[in-house]
Amino acid sequence: xxxxxxxxxxxxxxxxxxxxxxxxxxxxxxxxxxxxSIGHGETVGVVGESGCGKSTTGxxxxxxxxxxxxxxxxxxxxxTKLKNxxxxxxxxxxxxxxxxPTSSLNMRMTVGQIVAEPLLVHETLPKAQxxxxxxxxxxLVGMPESALDRYPHEFSGGQRQRIGIARALAVEPDLIICDxxxxxxxxxxxxxxxxxxxxxxxxxxxxxxxxxxxxxxVHHISDRILVMYLGRPMELAxxxxxxxxxxxxxxxxxxxxxxxxxxxxxRNRKHVLLKGDVPSPLNPPSGCVFRTRCPLAQDICATxxxxxxxxxxxxxxxxxxCHFAQPGMAELVASKAAQ
Amino acid sequence: xxxxxxxxxxxxxxxxxPTGVKPIFEVDDLQVEFRTNAGVAKxxxxxxxxVAPGECLxxxxxxxxxxxxxxxxxxxxxPTPPSRTTGGRVLVDGVDLFSLSRKELxxxxxxxxxxxxxxxxxxxxxxxxVGRQISEGVRRHRGLSKxxxxxxxxxxxxxxxxxxxxxxxxxxxxxxxxxxxxxxxxAMALAGEPKVLIADEPTTALDVTVQAQILELVRSFQDLSIxxxxxxxxxxxxxxxxxxxxxxxxxxxxxxxxxxxHDPRHPYTRALLGSVPRLRDPDRNDLVSIPGLPPSxxxxxxxxxxxxxxxxxxxxxxxxxxxxxxxxxxxxxxCFVAADxxxxxx
Numbered sequence: 001x002x003x004x005x006x007x008x009x010x011x012x013x014x015x016x017x018x019x020x021x022x023x024x025x026x027x028x029x030x031x032x033x034x035x036x037s038i039g040h041g042e043t044v045g046v047v048g049e050s051g052c053g054k055s056t057t058g059x060x061x062x063x064x065x066x067x068x069x070x071x072x073x074x075x076x077x078x079x080t081k082l083k084n085x086x087x088x089x090x091x092x093x094x095x096x097x098x099x100x101p102t103s104s105l106n107m108r109m110t111v112g113q114i115v116a117e118p119l120l121v122h123e124t125l126p127k128a129q130x131x132x133x134x135x136x137x138x139x140l141v142g143m144p145e146s147a148l149d150r151y152p153h154e155f156s157g158g159q160r161q162r163i164g165i166a167r168a169l170a171v172e173p174d175l176i177i178c179d180x181x182x183x184x185x186x187x188x189x190x191x192x193x194x195x196x197x198x199x200x201x202x203x204x205x206x207x208x209x210x211x212x213x214x215x216x217x218v219h220h221i222s223d224r225i226l227v228m229y230l231g232r233p234m235e236l237a238x239x240x241x242x243x244x245x246x247x248x249x250x251x252x253x254x255x256x257x258x259x260x261x262x263x264x265x266x267r268n269r270k271h272v273l274l275k276g277d278v279p280s281p282l283n284p285p286s287g288c289v290f291r292t293r294c295p296l297a298q299d300i301c302a303t304x305x306x307x308x309x310x311x312x313x314x315x316x317x318x319x320x321x322c323h324f325a326q327p328g329m330a331e332l333v334a335s336k337a338a339q
Numbered sequence: 340x341x342x343x344x345x346x347x348x349x350x351x352x353x354x355x356x357p358t359g360v361k362p363i364f365e366v367d368d369l370q371v372e373f374r375t376n377a378g379v380a381k382x383x384x385x386x387x388x389x390v391a392p393g394e395c396l397x398x399x400x401x402x403x404x405x406x407x408x409x410x411x412x413x414x415x416x417x418p419t420p421p422s423r424t425t426g427g428r429v430l431v432d433g434v435d436l437f438s439l440s441r442k443e444l445x446x447x448x449x450x451x452x453x454x455x456x457x458x459x460x461x462x463x464x465x466x467x468x469v470g471r472q473i474s475e476g477v478r479r480h481r482g483l484s485k486x487x488x489x490x491x492x493x494x495x496x497x498x499x500x501x502x503x504x505x506x507x508x509x510x511x512x513x514x515x516x517x518x519x520x521x522x523x524x525x526a527m528a529l530a531g532e533p534k535v536l537i538a539d540e541p542t543t544a545l546d547v548t549v550q551a552q553i554l555e556l557v558r559s560f561q562d563l564s565i566x567x568x569x570x571x572x573x574x575x576x577x578x579x580x581x582x583x584x585x586x587x588x589x590x591x592x593x594x595x596x597x598x599x600x601h602d603p604r605h606p607y608t609r610a611l612l613g614s615v616p617r618l619r620d621p622d623r624n625d626l627v628s629i630p631g632l633p634p635s636x637x638x639x640x641x642x643x644x645x646x647x648x649x650x651x652x653x654x655x656x657x658x659x660x661x662x663x664x665x666x667x668x669x670x671x672x673x674c675f676v677a678a679d680x681x682x683x684x685x
Contacts, residue, residue, distance in 0.1 A: 049546040050517075156632050186401035187570060191614035191626035198625070213546065216573075220616035220626070257551035259573025261615050263596045266577035273555060274548045276502065277516045 004037035005174055005207050006061065011035075011070035013056050017282055028281045030056040032231045034070070035308060035319075038175065041201065043208040045222030045239070047215055047254065049278055053231035054211045058177040061209065062096050063087055074175070092122045095168035099180035101160035105152040111138070111163055112148035118170040137166040141196060158189035165196065175207045182217055194221055215258045219243060227251045230281060230289040233308050237318040247311055247318065247325040250290045252333040272337045288322070295336040296324050362389035362430075363564045364452065364535045369427030371405075371412040373636075374420055380636040382408040384588040384660075386427075390535065395565040397575040397596070399611075400585035403633065406568045409585070410537050414454065415444060432534055450480040453528040457540040459520040463512035469496075470508035473527045480531045495526035499556055518549035525556065535564045542574065554578060572615050576600060581669075584608050587633050587644035590663065594670030604666045604677040607645045643674070651676045 013031040031053040038044045046054040059065045061072055063079060072079040079090055095118070098104035105114055115137055116130045125133055135145045141162040152160055161181060168176050178197070182190040194217060200206055212218050218225060225242040227235040227250065235248040246252050256272040274293045279285055285292050291301040300323055311325050312318030326332070371383035383405045390396045398406045411417045413429045415436060429436040431452050436444060448454075453476075456462045463472060473495060474488035483491060489508065496504035499522040501515075512520055521541060528536060538557075542550040554577060557565070569575055575582060576596065583593040584605065592605040603609045613627030631648045634640060642657040643649070649656070655675055663671040666681035 049548060158632075187572070188401065188611060188614045188629040191616075192628040194616065195625045195628055215547065216616040253548060257547040259550075259554070259571065259577050261572040261576050261600065261612065261617070263576040263579075263600050266573065271551055271555065273552055277518055277549065278546075 003040065005040050005042075005075060006038040006209075007071075007073040008034060008036050008057075008061070009071045009073070011057070011060060011072065012068045013053070013060050013065055014068040026282050029231050029284070030281065031060065033308070034228075034231075034233050036226050036233065036236055038207050038209060040174075041205040041207060042224070043201065043210055043222045045210045045212065045218035045225045046228060047212065047218050047225060048228035048234075049213070049254075051230070051278055051281060052228040054228055055179050056231075057228075058096070058179050058209060058211050061175075062094055062177055063091060064096075088122070092118075092124070092171045093173050094175045094177060095171065095173040097161070097164050097168050097176060097178045097181045099183050101157060101164050101184065102152070104164055105160060105167075107152050110149050110151055111143075111155075114152070114163060115167045115170055118167060122171050124171055133170070134166075137169055138163075140169060140200070141166045142192075156189075157185055158192055161185060161189075161193050162196065165193075165200075169200070172204075173206075175209065177209045177211070179211045180213070181210075182214065183212065190217065197221060215254065227254065230278060230284050232289055233319070233321060234290065235318075235320050235322075236308075237312070238316060241316065241318055245327060245329075247320045247327065247329045248322045249294050249296050249324075249329060249333045252330045253293075256330075256334075270334050270338070272333050295333055298323070360391045363392045363432055364566065365389040365428075365430040366409070366413050367428040367430070369409060369412060369429070370425045371408055371417070372423045372425055373408075374423070375637065377635075378637040381639055382422075382588050382636055383412060384639075386585075386588075386590055388583050388590065388593065390564050390566055392534070392564055393562050394580050395567055395578055397567045397569060397579035397582045398585060399569060399572065399575055399582060401570060401611075401633070403587075403636070404585040405588040406585055407539055408588075410454070410539060410566065410568065414448060414452065414537070416454075446480070449476045449533070450531050451533055452535040452537065453531060453533040454537040454539065455521075455524050455528045455541045457543050459517065459524045459541075459544075460512060462524055463520070465512055468509050468511055469515065469523050469527075473508075473523070473530050476527065476531045491530060492526070495530045496523060499523070499526045499529075500552070501526070518545055518552065521545060521549075521553055522556065525553070529560070529563075533563075535566065536560075537566045537568075539568045540570070543569070543571070550574070572600075572612065584611070587639065588636060589644065589660070589673065591645065591674070592670075592672040593663070594667065598667060598670050602667070604670070604672040604681070605645075605674045606649050606651050606676070608672075610648075610650075 011031055011034040015028045015030055017026060017028050048054050060067050067080045074093060082090055112134050115134045119125050119130050134148060138145060138147055143162050182193055185193060210218060210221055219239055222239050225239050226233060229250050235246060235251045242251060243255060253272045253274045260266045276293060279292055287303050288301040288306050291297040306321045306323045308319050308321040310317055311320050367387045369383055369386045373380040373382050386409050400406050412424050431447060470489055470492040473492040477483050477491055478488045493504045493508050496507055501507050501519055501522050515523060542553050567578055579596045582596050582599040583590045586607050592608045603612055610627055610629045616626060629648050634644050642659060643661055646652050646656045661673045661675045663673045664678045666672045666677050
């Protein structure tokens with residue numbers, strides 16, 4: 001994709017782990033060998049279990065953790081190679097919305113101050129115009145202007161998340177990184193926030209990196225979905241392909257585990273159950289990291305690391321990291337798991 | 340099952356469950372208040388439901404709807420103050436929990452009825468081994484020796500699918516992963532062979548793949564009567580026989596799982612179902628969002644608590660809280676409009 005807004009190539013984020021109570025020390029490869037891109041006005045969802053590196057990916061793009069290797073190109077500029085001053089300028093173009101709207105808003109600041117803070121930092125607007133701009137931003141996210149002089153605790157969880165979104169919008173970013181933005185919200189409120197994200201996107205051609213373990217929310221909002229496991233990319237394709245024709249056994253298992261809110265469907269479908277838990281990131285399996293829980297694993301999976309390769313047809317890019325990637329993977333995994 | 344007879348024989352239950360069997364667990368007209376700085380919060384208002392042997396009843400609702408408070412109050416696990424149970428009756432296999440002494444209650448909890456919670460780390464004592472904690476209940480309730488209890492603990496851990504149970508039984512809670520700890524908690528709850536299992540969002544903190552394992556495990560205990568609290572409608576669809584929907588401290592609809600999902604009658608239930616994104620929705624329509632917020636429990640309106648957010652509200656909804664009435668066989672809703680619709684279609 002030549003006109004991609006964001007191009008992540010071979011990204012790695014490694015942490016040094018000290019020996020702890022659980023024993024073991026070494027390097028945790030929180031993200032390793034990650035390639036993906038986000039187009040203008042596109043939403044890419046990132047899914048995976050706890051510890052799969054989805055949040056770290058978001059933090060690395062925003063520059064809040066340092067990339068160990070690889071490049072993060074935003075409109076042709078490599079964010080990993082910037083000097084201090086340039087970092088600040090680049091950060092204006094990407095903004096974050098966090099999971100917990102209670103701890104990501106400073107409770108001692110008024111809503112007006114919170115939303116105006118990015119304007120102060122990036123000096124994009126004369127101070128005299130801040131109040132007017134903040135009122136406009138609050139209107140965009142469906143909050144009354146009267147919220148300006150009130151404090152976060154006076155608002156509900158859903159309203160606080162709207163305040164967080166208004167703050168992210170303040171400096172007119174091109175990309176918003178949403179890290180579990182609806183996880184702390186009740187279903188009816190979650191629907192309001194998801195609708196707001198989509199409305200804002202339609203109006204201002206925003207791109208989103210939408211990180212969540214809530215697969216139904218990700219499926220609803222994303223154009224393409226990236227599936228991660230133990231820091232590695234497993235599959236990346238359009239939302240419908242990931243759902244209807246996944247070619248990685250992990251994607252099959254993940255989709256199968258999402259309960260469907262319809263008793264007739266949910267009771268009659270076969271669940272592919274994965275055994276056990278995600279292995280320790282300190283000591284990931286050799287070869288394919290998923291092989292210890294994979295119903296299709298063969299000898300080659302322990303020795304050869306599968307390449308993240310394009311298996312797409314009809315011009316659609318469909319990336320999969322599996323030696324046995326093939327159409328009809330869902331049926332194959334289901335029949336293997338039933339044995 | 341335990342052969343010990345019930346401690347006291349409560350008043351004969353007069354109501355049968357909607358399926359026409361004598362219930363094993365029954366909550367009747369339960370009312371619970373909390374003293375808060377803002378005033379008295381009416382957290383549970385005239386809540387009643389029953390569970391038949393082998394049945395799974397799901398209680399769904401959003402934060403603050405009173406799901407957890409109902410169950411904790413029913414088992415007398417809420418601290419008083421700040422809470423106060425101001426009315427109601429709770430029967431476990433005919434025994435009225437509210438008439439028992441503290442000591443008698445301890446004999447019932449863990450033996451006839453037990454509970455699993457959302458956060459397995461805080462449900463376990465961090466300084467005792469998992470095996471010791473599973474043993475504790477069965478030694479007390481079933482009079483097993485230390486050795487027998489340990490053997491049973493290992494057997495239970497194996498049954499719920501904890502790998503290497505021989506080794507795990509001597510480990511401490513923090514040494515188990517979240518999914519394994521949740522299994523161990525279920526093992527602990529089921530070791531006493533209770534008649535009723537109360538589960539309060541036991542899979543909410545888990546990854547979906549681990550959640551799927553736990554749900555499969557729970558489904559495998561087919562004779563167990565279960566009250567399953569959840570806000571996840573997908574989980575409920577796969578597990579429950581009947582569903583009760585709570586809003587602002589009241590049950591506003593209850594009925595068989597298929598009717599609740601395919602023919603919901605209360606406007607809140609309809610909106611709740613519409614607000615869930617569906618994996619099979621190809622058009623990606625905007626989700627139904629319910630405007631506004633639930634009312635404050637400190638200042639509940641005299642009428643229907645859903646009035647301010649309801650799309651079919653009428654003036655009469657302001658005057659008093661609609662009662663739960665039959666809108667279909669075994670299916671009740673607390674809504675004047677839904678009741679009228681049911682009458683005209685009957």
